[in-house]
Amino acid sequence: DSGVTQTPKHLITATGQRVTLRCSPRSGDLSVYWYQQSLDQGLQFLIQYYNGEERAKGNILERFSAQQFPDLHSELNLSSLELGDSALYFCASSRGQATYYEQYFGPGTRLTVT
Amino acid sequence: SQQGEEDPQALSIQEGENATMNCSYKTSINNLQWYRQNSGRGLVHLILIRSNEREKHSGRLRVTLDTSKKSSSLLITASRAADTASYFCATGPAPKLTFGTGTRLTIIP
Numbered sequence: 001d002s003g004v005t006q007t008p009k010h011l012i013t014a015t016g017q018r019v020t021l022r023c024s025p026r027s028g029d030l031s032v033y034w035y036q037q038s039l040d041q042g043l044q045f046l047i048q049y050y051n052g053e054e055r056a057k058g059n060i061l062e063r064f065s066a067q068q069f070p071d072l073h074s075e076l077n078l079s080s081l082e083l084g085d086s087a088l089y090f091c092a093s094s095r096g097q098a099t100y101y102e103q104y105f106g107p108g109t110r111l112t113v114t
Numbered sequence: 115s116q117q118g119e120e121d122p123q124a125l126s127i128q129e130g131e132n133a134t135m136n137c138s139y140k141t142s143i144n145n146l147q148w149y150r151q152n153s154g155r156g157l158v159h160l161i162l163i164r165s166n167e168r169e170k171h172s173g174r175l176r177v178t179l180d181t182s183k184k185s186s187s188l189l190i191t192a193s194r195a196a197d198t199a200s201y202f203c204a205t206g207p208a209p210k211l212t213f214g215t216g217t218r219l220t221i222i223p
Contacts, residue, residue: 002156033210043157043202043213056210090156100145100164103211105156 003027004106006091012112018079021109025072025093031055032074033094033103034066038087049074050097081113120203120217128222133190135217137203138183146179146186147204147211157202160188193221 003026013019025032034046036059045058049068060066063081068074078085088108094101121136139146145164149157163170163179163186170177176189190197198221204211 002158004156035213042215045210045212048210058210088154092157100162102147102159102162103157105149105158107156108154110154 002104002106004091004093004104006089006106006109008109009107010110010112012114013081014114015081015083017081017113018077019081019111021076021078021089021091021111023074023076023091023093023106025074025091026104029093029095029104030072031094031097031101032068032072033092034060034074034076035090035092036087037090037108038084041087043090046076048097055097078111083113086111086113120201120214122217123215124218124220126220126222127193129193129195131193133193133197133219133221135188135201135219137186137188137214139186139203139205139214140184141205141207143181143205145206146177148175148177148186148188149202149204149213151200151202151216153199160201190219193219195221195223197221 005024007022030051033048037043046060047066048056066076090108091106092103094103147162148160151157161172163177174191179186200216202216203214
């Protein structure tokens with residue numbers, strides 16, 4: 001158990017809908033990262049927050065947005081969903097924001113868009 | 115785009131044998147990390163090697179780094195069934211990590 005929790009574990013929704021994925025980082029970790037893992041794109045970095053502020057953006061679509069709240073939990077919002085958004089979405093956390101900090105991954109949310 | 119490319123894409127070996135997988139990356143790095151992912155689960159950090167290090171050990175894991183060739187290798191000695199997983203290398207630039215395509219390792223009992 002990494003100490004990172006993600007809810008829900010599974011999500012099935014229709015195209016055009018909007019969903020929210022939630023992540024609680026390990027106690028004491030200030031950085032939260034979101035990743036998308038799909039068969040064709042592999043593991044892709046989406047976005048990172050550090051202590052409530054956005055610090056880095058990767059291959060995140062404009063239809064996706066995220067935020068980190070004062071209690072450090074984070075939410076990833078996916079809107080106008082398309083079939084291609086079906087993937088595993090992982091949240092990770094770390095103490096700091098540099099790459100030499102080990103990232104602890106949550107169990108993931110499996111999103112299926114039908 | 116992927117920063118790292120693991121090789122081979124898939125590897126099957128007998129339990130007890132050693133497994134070696136390689137990672138090549140494109141740009142200069144400060145450090146390189148290896149992660150393991152069991153099927154459909156989150157990634158688990160294995161080891162980090164800094165750019166000024168050439169070799170690092172952790173238990174049955176041995177990682178080497180050749181910055182001149184922009185490559186790294188992960189050796190798992192005396193493999194066990196529980197080592198069956200996908201293995202990814204990851205590099206910066208900070209603060210984000212970019213993961214390779216992964217090597218799918220299967221240990222045959």
